[in-house]
Amino acid sequence: MCKLLLTFMLLLLIASCRDLVYDEFPSFKGVPVVNSLISADNLIVAHVSLASKIDKNPLKGIESASVLLLADNIFVEYLLPLEGGLYMGGSLAEYNKIYTCEVTIPGYQKVTASTFLPSPMSLHSVEHTAIAGKDHEGMTYPSVKITFRNDPTKKYYYEVVIRLLKPDKEIHATPINPNDPVLANEGLPLFLFSNELIKGSNCTMTLNYITGSASRFSQSGELRTTLYPFILELRTVSYEYYSYVRSMHLYNTGRYPEYGLNANIAFPLYSNVLNGYGIFAGFSSVVYDTIFPSY
Numbered sequence: 694m695c696k697l698l699l700t701f702m703l704l705l706l707i708a709s710c711r712d713l714v715y716d717e718f719p720s721f722k723g724v725p726v727v728n729s730l731i732s733a734d735n736l737i738v739a740h741v742s743l744a745s746k747i748d749k750n751p752l753k754g755i756e757s758a759s760v761l762l763l764a765d766n767i768f769v770e771y772l773l774p775l776e777g778g779l780y781m782g783g784s785l786a787e788y789n790k791i792y793t794c795e796v797t798i799p800g801y802q803k804v805t806a807s808t809f810l811p812s813p814m815s816l817h818s819v820e821h822t823a824i825a826g827k828d829h830e831g832m833t834y835p836s837v838k839i840t841f842r843n844d845p846t847k848k849y850y851y852e853v854v855i856r857l858l859k860p861d862k863e864i865h866a867t868p869i870n871p872n873d874p875v876l877a878n879e880g881l882p883l884f885l886f887s888n889e890l891i892k893g894s895n896c897t898m899t900l901n902y903i904t905g906s907a908s909r910f911s912q913s914g915e916l917r918t919t920l921y922p923f924i925l926e927l928r929t930v931s932y933e934y935y936s937y938v939r940s941m942h943l944y945n946t947g948r949y950p951e952y953g954l955n956a957n958i959a960f961p962l963y964s965n966v967l968n969g970y971g972i973f974a975g976f977s978s979v980v981y982d983t984i985f986p987s988y
Contacts, residue, residue, distance in 0.1 A: 694877055695703050696698060696895070696979060699825070699949075708811075716890050721742035723744065723745050724744040724965070724970055725741070725744075725798055725801050725802075725804045725966075725968065725969035725970070726740075726742045726744050726969055726970045726971045727740070727743070727794060727796050727804055727806060727969055727970075727973060728740045728971040728972055728973075729794060729806075729973050729974075730862055730934075730974055730975065730976075731786045731792060731808065731810055731973075731974070731975030731976075732786060732975065732977075732978070733787065733788040733810055733813065733975070733976070733978070734784050734785050734786065736782055736783070736784070736785060737772065737774055737781070737782040737786050737792075738772075738779060738781045738782075739760055739779075739780045739796075739846060740754060740777075740778050740779055741754060741758045741778045742754045742755055742905075743798075744970050746955050750811070752776075753778070754776075754777040754778015754779065754780050755933075756776070756777075756799045757798070757799060757931065758774075758780070758796050758797060759771065759796070760772040760794065760795075760796050761794070761796075762782055762792065762793070763794075764787070764791070764792055764793075764794070765791055767791050769782070769784060769879045769913050770782050770783060770784055781874060781933050786808045786810060786900070786975065787810070788812045788813065788977045789810065789811070789812050790809070790810055790976065791808070791809050791810075792807065792808055792810060793807040793971075794806050794807075795807070796969075800839050801970065802968040804967065804968045804969040805939050806966045806967065806971070806972075806973030807963050807965070808931045808932075808933045808965070808973050808974050808975050809931055809932070809975075810835070810931065810975040811849065811850075811929040811930070812929065813977035813978055813979045814843060814849075814851070814926075814927060814929050814979065815832065815841065815842045815979060816839065816840075816841050816842075816866075816979050816981050817840040817895065818839065818840045818934040819838070819839050819981045820839075821836075821837055821838075821984055821986045822835055822836045822837075822838070823835050823920065823986055823987065823988045824900055824988070825899075826870060828869060828870070830877060831916055831945045832903075832917065833917045833985060834869050834870070834901055834902065834903050835901075835902065835918060835986065836900060836901045836902065837855065837899070837900050838897065838898070838899045838900075838907070839897070839898060839925065839927070840895060841892055841895070841896055841927055842894060843893065843895060843896045844888075844894070845888065845891060845892055845893060845894060848887065848932075849887065849888045850885075850886070850887050850888075850931070850932060850934070850935040850974070851887070851927065851928065851929060851930065852884060852885045852927075852928040852930050852935075852938070852939060853900055853925065853926070853927055853928070854884070854928065855884070855900070855902055855923050855924075855925055855926075856923055856924040856925070856926060857904055857921045857922075858921055859921055862868040864905065866902035866903065867899065867902060867903050867904075867905065868882045868883060868884055868900065868902055869902060869903050870901045871900075871901065871954075872899075872901070873898045873899050873900065874890060875891060875898055876898065876900070879939075881942055882925075882942075883938065883939070883942060884900055885930075885935060885938055887935070898931050901919050904919050904920065904921055906919040907915060907919055917988065921986075922985045922986070923983070923984055924980060924981065924982075924984075925980070925981040925984065926979070926980050927972040927978060927979050927980075927981075928976040928978040929976060930974070930976040930979045933963075933965045933972060933974035934965040934974035934975065934976055936965075937962070937963045937964075937972045937974055939963070940961065940963040942958065943960040944960045944961075947960045
């Protein structure tokens with residue numbers, strides 16, 4: 694009797710696993726989405742689209758919008774439509790200005806967003822260390838020590854981008870073991886930080902990184918991160934840029950948790966777009982000469 698009951702329960706479980714689940718999504722009126730990342734000394738580009746319900750893919754750009762650009766509340770230009778919802782201006786972005794974008798789409802409320810484009814900070818020196826430590830699997834990783842100018846009288850936000858020049862493509866290095874006090878204070882494994890703990894006019898910090906590939910050292914058999922030539926870029930970013938990148942990291946971590954260790958957690962993406970979604974942010978940058986590290 695017991696075996697019969699177990700067999701019946703097993704068949705019931707198998708049958709239930711084969712049921713098809715249908716999702717009914719409620720009606721959803723499109724919401725304007727504006728995305729623009731302004732870079733000092735470059736033309737300004739914005740993408741305009743409509744957010745739709747979850748099963749709507751792909752989303753199409755809006756080509757009938759009016760995109761007005763202001764700098765310090767003074768008219769600059771109307772961005773001209775290209776294709777796919779892209780709009781481009783003809784003037785270069787200038788730092789130390791507040792840029793405002795006003796987007797008008799027929800049938801929707803006017804969408805607005807603003808961001809302050811900060812001035813760049815000079816890089817004084819960049820030093821590379823081929824073996825800075827080992828991870829939990831015994832693989833060595835390198836580090837970069839940089840010294841740059843800081844203005845302690847104002848709140849600034851920075852991002853360091855290590856652009857690895859692989860033979861077939863360029864990628865960004867991945868942070869590992871952020872033990873620098875300024876980076877550790879942020880609580881996230883990113884090369885993104887504020888000057889909250891930086892008190893002087895200059896800052897020196899060490900950034901540990903990996904390149905995504907490794908090999909065995911022929912003499913000792915030690916597992917080492919593969920080194921590539923790289924370009925180091927120091928960005929002075931807007932508060933909106935800083936907030937969005939942090940929220941994007943948390944969003945991706947919650948959406949794609951480490952298998953078997955964490956549960957999926959919904960984390961909202963930061964947006965500074967009024968009457969819509971998206972991000973309107975900017976940065977200024979300085980770039981250091983290409984470095985060719987070796988063991």
